[in-house]
Amino acid sequence: MPRFACIVGARPNFMKMAPILHAFAEHPTAEPVLIHTGQHYDRNLSDVFFEELEIPRPDVSLGIGSGSHGEQTGRLLIELEKTFVESQEGGKPFDRVVVVGDVNSTMAATLAAVKLQIPVAHVEAGLRSYDRRMPEEANRIVTDSLSDLLLVSEESGVENLRREGQPDDRIRLVGNVMIDTLLRQVRRAAGQSILNDLGLQQGSYAVVTSHRPSNVDDKETLRGLIQVLIDVSRSLPVVFPVHPRTQSRLESFGLLPELQAAEGIKLLEPLGYIDFLALTSQSRVIVTDSGGLQEESTALEIPCLTMRENTERPITVSEGTSVLVGSDPQLLDQHLRAVLDGTYKQGRCPKLWDGKAAERIVTELMSA
Ligand code: UD1
Numbered sequence: 001m002p003r004f005a006c007i008v009g010a011r012p013n014f015m016k017m018a019p020i021l022h023a024f025a026e027h028p029t030a031e032p033v034l035i036h037t038g039q040h041y042d043r044n045l046s047d048v049f050f051e052e053l054e055i056p057r058p059d060v061s062l063g064i065g066s067g068s069h070g071e072q073t074g075r076l077l078i079e080l081e082k083t084f085v086e087s088q089e090g091g092k093p094f095d096r097v098v099v100v101g102d103v104n105s106t107m108a109a110t111l112a113a114v115k116l117q118i119p120v121a122h123v124e125a126g127l128r129s130y131d132r133r134m135p136e137e138a139n140r141i142v143t144d145s146l147s148d149l150l151l152v153s154e155e156s157g158v159e160n161l162r163r164e165g166q167p168d169d170r171i172r173l174v175g176n177v178m179i180d181t182l183l184r185q186v187r188r189a190a191g192q193s194i195l196n197d198l199g200l201q202q203g204s205y206a207v208v209t210s211h212r213p214s215n216v217d218d219k220e221t222l223r224g225l226i227q228v229l230i231d232v233s234r235s236l237p238v239v240f241p242v243h244p245r246t247q248s249r250l251e252s253f254g255l256l257p258e259l260q261a262a263e264g265i266k267l268l269e270p271l272g273y274i275d276f277l278a279l280t281s282q283s284r285v286i287v288t289d290s291g292g293l294q295e296e297s298t299a300l301e302i303p304c305l306t307m308r309e310n311t312e313r314p315i316t317v318s319e320g321t322s323v324l325v326g327s328d329p330q331l332l333d334q335h336l337r338a339v340l341d342g343t344y345k346q347g348r349c350p351k352l353w354d355g356k357a358a359e360r361i362v363t364e365l366m367s368a
Contacts, residue, residue, distance in 0.1 A: 003031045004365065005084065005094040005113075009039035009064070009076075009105025012292050014049035015273060016100040016123060019180035019358035021055060026359075027366055033094070035083060037076055037105040038063040042244065048272035053181060069104065069135060076108035084116050094118050096365065099143060100177070102127070102312075107139040114146045121365055123177055125150035126157025127291075127312035133214060136291075140312070149368050151361050153177070153295075154315040154350060174360040175352030178292055179299045183355040185277055186300075192278035198239065198266060202282045206236045211243035212289040215307060219253045221327055222246075225307060226259055228329045232287065232336060233264030239279055241268040285339045287332070294322040299349050303339045305332055321347035 004024070008017045017034075024032045036058035040046045049055065062079040064072060087093055097113040099106045100123040110120045122143050129137050144150060150166060152158050153176040161171050195202065208229055216222050232238055240259075242250070250256045259265060271279070277296075280286055286297045289307045297304035298320030306316075309326045316322040321344075325331040338344040352360075 001029050001031050002095040002366070003033060003087075003092060005087075005097045005109075005118075006032050006034050007037065007080075007097060007099050007105060007109040008034070008058075009037035010101075010103040011040050011045045011049065011270075012290075013100050013103060013105065014046070014053060014055060015181040015292075016177050017098075018049075018053040018055050019177055019184070020098065020100075020123065020361055023358040023362040027362060030362070030366060032098075033060070033087075034058045035060045035080070035109075036062065037080070037109075038065060039072065039076070039103060039105045041065055042270075044270040044272065045244070052273045053185075064105075073104050073108050076105055077112050080109050080112040081116070084112060084118060088116070096121055096149075096368070098123065098365065099147075100124055102136040102139045102143070104135070104139060107142045110143045110146050119149070119368075120147040121149035121151060121361075121368065122147040123151045123174075123361060124153050124157075126152045126159075126161040126171070127154075128156075128160045129310045129312040131310050135213070137312070149364065151364060153353075153357070154313065156314050172360075172364050173352065174364065175354060175357035176295060176299075176350075177357040177361060178295055179349075179353040180355050180358050181273075182277065182296055182299055185274060186281055189274050189277035189281055192275055194271075194275045194278050195282060200237060200239065200279075203284050204236065205283055206232055206238045206285045206287055207279050207283045208232075208238050208240040208287045209243065209293060210289050210307060211245050212308065213245075215289050215327065216243075216246045216249045219255075222249060222253060223255060224327050224329065226255055228327075228332050229265060229287070230258070230262045231329065231333065233262050235336065235340060236264070236284060238262075238265045238287075239268065239283075240265055241271045241276065243270060285336065294320070295353075297321050298347055299353055301347060301349070303335075303344045305335050305339075307332070315350050316347075319348055319350050321345075 294316040
């Protein structure tokens with residue numbers, strides 16, 4: 001019976017691994033073992049997703065926690081290697097490690113596995129922003145170059161991997177597993193009371209998220225973004241669930257009072273998956289620096305103004321609903337007006353973002 005070590009660590013991993021675990025349930029000869037590194041540990045960034053997405057409790061929890069990149073990656077490597085070695089010594093070696101996305105846990109698990117000769121499958125392979133200032137770009141490059149099964153969500157990923165010299169027999173275009181979760185949950189989200197609770201009307205508010213170090217770790221950049229959000233909130237109410245990284249920067253830079261004082265902005269704690277989907281799926285526009293949200297907005301056909309200079313998910317711009325506005329207030333304002341007056345370009349959902357990516361992934365894993 002093939003044993004798969006399925007690695008999750010941070011918030012965006014959970015919605016990607018959930019459908020893969022559900023698809024494994026259809027293959028009684030597979031033995032998936034869920035390992036949670038604990039990169040994210042707050043209830044709102046972790047436990048809530050396990051409950052809402054019906055992810056089984058982790059078989060192994062490593063409790064790594066936060067730290068600088070070096071500290072966190074070092075601890076991840078040590079503990080993941082121990083876990084893999086213990087399973088080998090206990091006579092139950094893993095046949096394959098399955099990693100998703102591009103967080104530090106993804107890269108560390110890959111590195112620990114290949115040194116122990118365990119093959120790695122990477123879900124969401126091949127995405128490139130070509131911006132090496134992003135920690136995720138380093139994680140993506142290392143993970144892809146060491147994985148032997150590259151499971152790709154969009155065509156650009158196939159092209160990038162080929163350009164990097166990956167042979168075709170390692171690459172599979174399987175579609176977007178995050179959309180599996182979205183399609184499974186969107187009806188349930190529509191029944192949530194959060195819009196009422198917040199006094200919002202369907203289709204007449206903006207959802208904002210921001211947590212990228214490039215946007216929130218520099219005081220002047222963050223100040224500029226806040227100014228933009230305050231401007232936006234004069235035309236549309238803004239709902240802003242604040243990531244812990246952003247919260248701590250807003251506090252330390254002394255920028256929180258200005259944001260709290262803006263009448264049109266509702267600051268919230270990070271939300272669970274269902275409430276957040278309830279908000280995004282019924283919003284007028286999404287303003288974000290999240291990669292996953294660019295994809296979700298594309299599937300939801302909600303305009304997405306992306307506060308980044310580049311994207312590793314170009315299909316969300318070429319076919320979807322996302323437009324890159326960087327941190328330029330004028331550009332954001334221009335696109336926001338287009339959304340409000342109905343001239344914003346309508347996107348469509350790319351091929352293979354059909355709710356069945358996890359089935360295709362598990363079929364590939366079982367035959368690899
Ligand atoms: C990580 C991922 C990023 C992903 C994001 C989603 C990397 C390099 N980055 O960034 O790709 O988009 O998750 O959230 O892996 N903290 C808490 N509670 C937690 C976890 C973190 O308060 O449960 C705080 C800590 O102060 C920590 C900070 O958030 O230092 C940043 O956490 P970290 O995991 O280092 O990176 P994220 O910014 O969350």
